Amino acid sequence: MSFTRTLRAVSGAVVAGALLFGAAPNALADQTRDDQWPLKAFDAASIWKESTGKGVTVAVIDDPVYGDHPDLKGNVLPGKSFIDGGRADRESGKNHGTGMASLIAGHGHGAGKADGVMGLAPDAKILPVGRPEVGAGVDNSGLGEWIRYAVDQHASVINLSIAPAFLTDSDREALAYAAKKDVLVVAGSGNDGEDKVTPLAASPGVVAVGAADKTGKIWAKSNSGSQMMLTAPGVEITSASASGSDPYHLADGTSDSTAYVSAAAALLRSKFPDLTAGQIVNRLVKTAALPKSEEGIHLPDAHYGFGIIRPYSALTKDIPAGSKNGPLKMPKADSSAGVGGTSAGSGGQQASGEKGEGLGTGAIVGIAAGVLVVVAVIVIVVVRQKKNGRNGPPNGGPGGFGGPGFAPQQPGPYQQPGPYQQSGPYAQPGPYQQQPSAPGSYPPAPPTQPPGR
Known part of the structure; x- marks a missing residue:
């Protein structure tokens, strides 16, 4: 899979198509917000009472972003385009980067910001890192440089909704650099329905993310594998477009689920600024959940990882910080030559080669x-x-993995009562099974028939 094929699989159903029939812009915008089912599923209104991502910068390494979109204006930094060396916030054609940015930090528009796309972390800032479309065989050229740029620009979360076919030594060194600088890196598992995640998602220090639909069922094309860590909404996702004629579009893919995990991480990094990247992931993992039909499976599961994220629970549960790295497997120090001012052959390598008596x-x-x-x-x-x-x-x-009380294979946050014990997906009022007394209840119970994969 090359960079020319991003993780998002566009469905072709354009929300803004209603414009062809002369629909009023306000009506379109209202429908756009209504179509954002993950916000209802997560109970975003309760989440935003705890955190909105303020003070956190999320780097989006992707197509450049249309920073003047009404739902993003003011939340997008100039960034850098590695296509032409200029700014990365002036995209007007390619939609992917703009879509990811809007799911993370869209703020809507209109009276009370009630219209358009709202991101899960609406007060976070987006650092767009525009990467070029390159041919097969060289589609990793620059990845390490892009990651280093994001780290050096003080992003604390990096969203990688891209699927490089392979990683170079420079790429791995850059991931180690991000880990050393305590930057959380999130990547999609891939959209091929294969039993292995992409090389990037499988890398140490990276949070691999799969996609699920509104019932909690794994999307059929979501890649799986032993490195899978978390799952998030990735089916029928409405997001912003860079094109002025079609300001919104609908798509499926682990790109979208990756953006939601990055947004959840931004919420947590804002509320818990003293926690490390690994401890942030620890909170997401310990509060993740499974649909009722999947309860009791061995965790981490190749399809769900530790489960579907529940941002409200991650923000509010009493969870010990745990070890510095949490569930993350850190890149080996000796794989990051030249990282953080240490040149190849110095430090540990040099010491190990010294002769003594x-x-x-x-x-x-x-x-x-x-x-x-x-x-x-x-x-x-x-x-x-x-x-x-x-x-x-x-x-x-x-x-x-070192944090007190962590028991990923025991009953607990994965088998909670409430929406996971219902007999059907619509047992509670409303299409998303929200319970007023239990915000953050996604995923809802699955259909009566066990979901397939």
């Missing part, structure tokens, strides 16, 4: 101290086991 005094003291710590830990564990009988290990048992 034996261990120094400091090393011996360090080893001795380590042995004492290990002995102490063993003694404590033995004492606790004797005292507590058959209590399981801390952090929820095997499979946890």
Whole structure:
């Protein structure tokens, strides 16, 4: 898959097509907002009482963005186009980047901002990083440079709704650079219906995202794989367009679900500025959920990862911060030569190649101290086991990743009562099964027949 084929699969149904019949702009805009089912499913009104993404910059590495769109104006920074070296906020033809930006930080327009597309993090800023369309075989040229640019421009979240066919050493070094700088990188799993995610989504330090429809069923073309981490809405998604004649369009794809996860990350980074990127992902993972028909499956699942994001729960649940990296598998330090001012062959590599005649005094003291710590830990564990009988290990048992209480394969946030225990997708009032007392209830219960994949 090359960069010429982005993760979004356009359905061809253009929301703005009503203009052909002379529909009033206000009516069109109202319908556009009504068509944004993820906002209703997530109960965005409750989410925005907790966070709107203010103070957070999300880099969108994609087609350049139309920054003058009425639903985006004021939220798009100039950025940089790696096509011509100029600004990246003046796109007027290609829609993909503008669509992703609008799902993340669209603010609507009109009285009370009630019309048009609203992003999940409407007060976040978009840093557009325009990347060129290039041919097969060289479609990664520049990816590492684009990522580094986004990091150096102080983006704290990078949205990658693109699917490079392969990664170069420079690309991997840039991902390690982003991890070192505590930047959260989100990428789509791919739109081929394959049992493997894209090379980018599979990379250490990257959050791989799949797509689901409004019932919680996995989209048939959403790629799956062992690296899958989260799922989000990606079917029948309305977003903004760069074209003036068709200001909105409808599409399916893991591009859209990736944008929603990036937006959720922006909400969390705004409310919890002291949490690391890994700890932000930790909150998303621990509050993710599955449709009723999928409850009890081994997590992470190749299709759902740890489940469908629930931004309201991620913002409001009492969740310990956990370890610095959370569920993320970090890039190896030795794969990031030249990152952060360290040149190839310096630092750890150079030290490992030094010749010596034996261990120094400091090393011996360090080893001795380590042995004492290990002995102490063993003694404590033995004492606790004797005292507590058959209590399981801390952090929820095997499979946890350092955060206290994490138990990804046990009942809990994935098997909650409420909308996940209903008998059908429309059991609660309204098409999205919202419960006034339980905001943030997406995903709704699935149809009575188990959904296929």
